[in-house]
Amino acid sequence: MGTKEDVLNKIQILITNHFKTPEEAFAFFDKDGDGKLTKGEITELLKKAEISGFIRGIVSSKLVEGYDKSKDELIDWEEFKMAIAKIK
Known part of the structure; x- marks a missing residue:
C-alpha cells in the first residue's frame, strides 16, 4: 500500500496535469453538483489519480475521516x- 505522501x-499530479485549477477538479468530480464530494466521488478521483483499486475504498474513507470537519x-x-493545501 502506498504511503499517505x-x-x-x-x-x-492529477490536478496539475488535467485541470487548470483545484476548483475545476472539484467541480469535475462533484458529479451531482451539490458542492460536496461523496465517498464514491472521491473514489472516482482516486481512480483517475491511479491509486490502486485495492486501496481506493480505504483511502477514500481515510480522506473523509481526516478532512471532514463538518462530520x-x-x-x-x-x-x-x-x-489540497496539505499537498502543496
Whole structure:
C-alpha cells in the first residue's frame, strides 16, 4: 500500500496535469453538483489519480475521516481546499 505522501502526490499530479485549477477538479468530480464530494466521488478521483483499486475504498474513507470537519461524511469545497493545501 502506498504511503499517505504517495497518495497525496498522485492527487497533486492529477490536478496539475488535467485541470487548470483545484476548483475545476472539484467541480469535475462533484458529479451531482451539490458542492460536496461523496465517498464514491472521491473514489472516482482516486481512480483517475491511479491509486490502486485495492486501496481506493480505504483511502477514500481515510480522506473523509481526516478532512471532514463538518462530520457529514462528505468533503465540501472548504474541506477539499484544506486537503489540497496539505499537498502543496
